[in-house]
Amino acid sequence: MLFAAGNIVSALDLDHGELRAVELRSSKSGLELLTWGRTPLPAEALSNGRILQPHVVAGSLERLWKENKFKSREVIVGVSSQDVLVRFASFPRIPLEKIRSMVRFQTRDYLPISLDDAIMDLSIIGPAAEAKEHMQEVLLVATPRIMIQNILETVAQAGLKPRDINVASLSLLQLLPISINSNDGVVAFLDLANGSSNIFVATAAGIPRLARRLFTGLQYAAELMRCSLPVVLQEAGAATDSAHPAPYNEWVDSLVKDVRSSISYYQAQAGAAPVERLILSGRGARLAGIACLLEDIFGIPVSTVAPLQLINSIKRDRGALEKEAVDYAVSIALACGAAGGS
Numbered sequence: 001m002l003f004a005a006g007n008i009v010s011a012l013d014l015d016h017g018e019l020r021a022v023e024l025r026s027s028k029s030g031l032e033l034l035t036w037g038r039t040p041l042p043a044e045a046l047s048n049g050r051i052l053q054p055h056v057v058a059g060s061l062e063r064l065w066k067e068n069k070f071k072s073r074e075v076i077v078g079v080s081s082q083d084v085l086v087r088f089a090s091f092p093r094i095p096l097e098k099i100r101s102m103v104r105f106q107t108r109d110y111l112p113i114s115l116d117d118a119i120m121d122l123s124i125i126g127p128a129a130e131a132k133e134h135m136q137e138v139l140l141v142a143t144p145r146i147m148i149q150n151i152l153e154t155v156a157q158a159g160l161k162p163r164d165i166n167v168a169s170l171s172l173l174q175l176l177p178i179s180i181n182s183n184d185g186v187v188a189f190l191d192l193a194n195g196s197s198n199i200f201v202a203t204a205a206g207i208p209r210l211a212r213r214l215f216t217g218l219q220y221a222a223e224l225m226r227c228s229l230p231v232v233l234q235e236a237g238a239a240t241d242s243a244h245p246a247p248y249n250e251w252v253d254s255l256v257k258d259v260r261s262s263i264s265y266y267q268a269q270a271g272a273a274p275v276e277r278l279i280l281s282g283r284g285a286r287l288a289g290i291a292c293l294l295e296d297i298f299g300i301p302v303s304t305v306a307p308l309q310l311i312n313s314i315k316r317d318r319g320a321l322e323k324e325a326v327d328y329a330v331s332i333a334l335a336c337g338a339a340g341g342s
Contacts, residue, residue, distance in 0.1 A: 010072040011334035014079060016195025016219050017041050019060055022331040023070050026339040030312025036328060037068030049081025051150045058157035074161045077151055078168035078334045080196055085111055085142040086211040090128040090135045099138055111142050118142040126207050139208060141167055166334060169198035169211045174333040178309040179279045180204050187277040192284025194218050194229060199262045210266040214258040218284050221251035236287040256297055278302045281329035307332040
C-alpha cells in the first residue's frame with residue numbers, strides 16, 4: 001500500500017536482542033525521516049523471529065515509541081525466521097486468484113506445509129525462464145499462522161496497530177536503486193543482523209531470484225567468541241586482518257560457506273546469470289574489513305548499502321544516525337516500500 005503525500009509511516013525490525021524502528025513522512029520533495037530508535041530485548045524474549053515473551057516485547061516496543069517520540073500508531077513489521085518460507089515457482093499465465101487456488105489444492109507441490117496452519121501470500125514477478133514459454137514466475141511466501149497471531153497481539157498490547165507484516169529480506173529490494181551501478185546485472189544483498197543473516201538475490205531490474213535465511217548472524221559470532229554483540233564489533237574493529245581472534249575467523253568461514261552455498265544454489269537454476277555484486281547491510285556490515293575480505297574471497301565487488309540516500313531530509317541529528325544507519329537498512333526499506341519511496 002502506498003501512502004499519500006504528508007502521511008506518516010513507521011516500520012519495525014524484529015531482531016535477536018533488539019527492536020529497531022524508523023518513522024518517515026512522504027512529501028512532494030521526497031521522504032523525511034522524522035525519528036528512529038532501538039531498544040534492547042532479553043535474549044529469551046524473541047528467538048528465530050518468534051515472539052516467546054509477548055509482554056516483554058510489548059513493553060520494550062511501547063518504551064521505544066515513547067522515548068523516541070514516534071507519532072504514528074500504525075506500524076509495518078519486518079520478520080526474519082526459518083519458519084517463513086519463500087519459494088519461487090512457475091505457473092501458466094493465468095490470473096493471480098487462479099494461481100492461489102492451484103496452490104491451495106496442490107499445496108505439497110509448492111510448499112512443505114499445510115495452509116491450514118499458515119498464511120500465504122503470492123505475487124507475479126515476471127515471465128519464467130526462456131525454456132518455459134507461456135509460463136510466469138510467482139513468488140510464494142508462507143508464514144505460520146501462530147507466528148502472525150503472536151505479532152498482531154504483541155503489537156496491539158503495545159498500543160500499536162500493524163498495517164502490514166513483511167519478510168525482512170524481501171524488503172531490501174527497496175534499496176536496489178541506490179546500491180548498483182548501471183552495468184550491474186544480478187546482485188546479492190547480504191544482511192548481517194544480530195540473530196541471523198539473510199541473502200537476497202535480484203536482478204538489477206528488481207526481479208527477485210532467491211531469498212534465504214542464514215544462521216550465521218552476529219549472535220553466532222558472539223557465542224563462538226564468548227562475548228557480547230558489542231564486543232564482537234569492538235574486537236573486529238581493533239584487530240588487523242591477520243590478528244582477528246580464531247573464533248571470529250571461524251564465524252567468517254561459516255558465513256562464507258553459507259553465502260557460497262546460496263549463490264551456487266541460485267546459479268544452478270535454469271537461465272541464472274552470475275552474481276556480479278555483493279551488497280552488505282545490517283549491523284554486521286560495520287565489522288572492520290568485512291567488505292574487503294568478502295571481495296577477496298568471492299572475486300566480485302562488495303559494497304555497503306547507504307540507506308540514508310533514500311531520505312530527502314532528517315529531522316534529528318543526521319551525524320548521530322550516519323554512524324549506524326546501516327543497522328536500520330531493513331527498517332528504512334520497509335518504510336520506504338510503504339511510502340512509495342523507491
